[in-house]
Amino acid sequence: MVGSANGATDLSSEMEVDAFRRLFPLRFHERHLLESVRPDARSLGKARETSLALGAVASADGSALAKIGCTTMLAAIKMEVMTPSKEAPDEGCVAIDFHMPPICSPIVRPGRPAEAAPVVSKHSGMIDLKELSLVSGKAAWMAYLDIYCLDADGALFDAALLAAAAAFSHLQIPVVSLNDDGRIVVVSKENGEKAKNKPVNEEKRKLKLRSIPFALTCILHKNYILADPTAEEESIMDTLITIVLDTSCQLVSLYKPGGPALAYESVLQDCIALSRQRVKELQKILNEAILDMDVD
Amino acid sequence: MAAKGGAAPATYSPSPTTFKKKRPPIFTDVDWVRPDGRDFHQCRPAFLRTGAVNAASGSAYAEFGNTKVIVSIFGPRESKKAMMYSDTGRLNCNVTYTTFATPVRGQASSDNKEISSQLHKSLEGAIMLDTFPKTTVDVFALVLESGGCDLPVVISCASLALADAGIMMFDLVAAVSVSCLGKNLVIDPVSEEENYQDGSLMITCLPSRNEVTQLTITGEWSSPKIHEAMELCLDACSKLGKIMRSCLKESASTSQE
Numbered sequence: 001m002v003g004s005a006n007g008a009t010d011l012s013s014e015m016e017v018d019a020f021r022r023l024f025p026l027r028f029h030e031r032h033l034l035e036s037v038r039p040d041a042r043s044l045g046k047a048r049e050t051s052l053a054l055g056a057v058a059s060a061d062g063s064a065l066a067k068i069g070c071t072t073m074l075a076a077i078k079m080e081v082m083t084p085s086k087e088a089p090d091e092g093c094v095a096i097d098f099h100m101p102p103i104c105s106p107i108v109r110p111g112r113p114a115e116a117a118p119v120v121s122k123h124s125g126m127i128d129l130k131e132l133s134l135v136s137g138k139a140a141w142m143a144y145l146d147i148y149c150l151d152a153d154g155a156l157f158d159a160a161l162l163a164a165a166a167a168f169s170h171l172q173i174p175v176v177s178l179n180d181d182g183r184i185v186v187v188s189k190e191n192g193e194k195a196k197n198k199p200v201n202e203e204k205r206k207l208k209l210r211s212i213p214f215a216l217t218c219i220l221h222k223n224y225i226l227a228d229p230t231a232e233e234e235s236i237m238d239t240l241i242t243i244v245l246d247t248s249c250q251l252v253s254l255y256k257p258g259g260p261a262l263a264y265e266s267v268l269q270d271c272i273a274l275s276r277q278r279v280k281e282l283q284k285i286l287n288e289a290i291l292d293m294d295v296d
Numbered sequence: 297m298a299a300k301g302g303a304a305p306a307t308y309s310p311s312p313t314t315f316k317k318k319r320p321p322i323f324t325d326v327d328w329v330r331p332d333g334r335d336f337h338q339c340r341p342a343f344l345r346t347g348a349v350n351a352a353s354g355s356a357y358a359e360f361g362n363t364k365v366i367v368s369i370f371g372p373r374e375s376k377k378a379m380m381y382s383d384t385g386r387l388n389c390n391v392t393y394t395t396f397a398t399p400v401r402g403q404a405s406s407d408n409k410e411i412s413s414q415l416h417k418s419l420e421g422a423i424m425l426d427t428f429p430k431t432t433v434d435v436f437a438l439v440l441e442s443g444g445c446d447l448p449v450v451i452s453c454a455s456l457a458l459a460d461a462g463i464m465m466f467d468l469v470a471a472v473s474v475s476c477l478g479k480n481l482v483i484d485p486v487s488e489e490e491n492y493q494d495g496s497l498m499i500t501c502l503p504s505r506n507e508v509t510q511l512t513i514t515g516e517w518s519s520p521k522i523h524e525a526m527e528l529c530l531d532a533c534s535k536l537g538k539i540m541r542s543c544l545k546e547s548a549s550t551s552q553e
Contacts, residue, residue: 075408078309081307
């Protein structure tokens, strides 16, 4: 830990670091920022270690567990069948739910909606809904994507989006056929009797993802930019900015929900530059996770 | 979000969900094989880890076959404002399921109250509530995947998490259940076996004190069967207790280094 207790005259000089951290959190952090380092020994623009595991949930059609530092997100997709609407007869649907179960953070209690629950935005054209069609006008896939926060330690949106994108990369669409009652049923290998109904989606087992969005959340505090904040940093310095870029580094979304610090154009440019680097890292992590899965 | 808005179209799962009402005759035979190939009196391999959730005061992850559970402990912390003064601590338990825990999406969300209260009953006898007066310890469990025996796994995992949080207990709580299927008793049943069971018996106990905190019996049982099942459960509980203890020791020794 950096010598944070050398503010010469006052109380803080004779206090232990942990006590100082709890009593004067803002000064504790600002003292670090002066030295261009953060309490967890990261430099300001560096994100935490990130890992990804595909296929974490056996009962789902596609799933992924994403960890950014201690923040853990579990995303799983279940495919169900629906009748498409008249307006879009050959399109399926994606329904996204974000959950903050009480296990993930001391501030969430059961029965109360989670305050910090980020809404994972509609997928920026990542998925072509037409690919989810089964029988035009009759049946299409409804992809239920549920994201659970298992451990909340800041940058929830980034982790949720990463888990969601990875779950879609892992998704294996079951082979189904139309039975005589007009219902869609799974073709199982062992019952040969169902083989008389031809599978309707044999060649469409995987979704083609057009471009995958990746997010980076930064804290703006005075003239500092802190990438990928922890929950402690988020609670002390509360101006956040979330930038979502796609794989070709095009800007998908930029979200700054108020806060006392104002963002100048140059600050935004800097944040976007940080996000560009982060997208490369995340893309590498995702590709490695997909390769690992193919090997198994 | 647009996908969810308006009248959400009714959907159905394409997998053959309505399992046959009649149980396959195989379960009544004397020498059938369990779906996962275990012996009747053999438990699933247990994987236990403490410290799964960093934001909590204590936590544990348990995986028994396909049953996967996370439990977080928060507190002891201030009780809710509306609570009366109490010179013993309070225990607040809550169990939730993920929507993808069951084969059909969102199937197991209705009976959480029942499971939560059973979790409470089996833990309260083991915890020294008078060590944290006026405050509440929250025990939150999330069933990531339900593969049978959810409640016993949640209970064992919760007691491990309580130990990880440093809450004073008389002993760890180990829970095991047994299903009665025709003539046979099967220990640590999977979901498929639970669906066809005639009766079930669950014991939660303090293995090193040989005390039972909760015993639930449902369904059809004869007294010699109950005897046999209890013997089986208690034996398995003491083995599970040892595994839990070694898991705690392991995490304590790694954190010291």
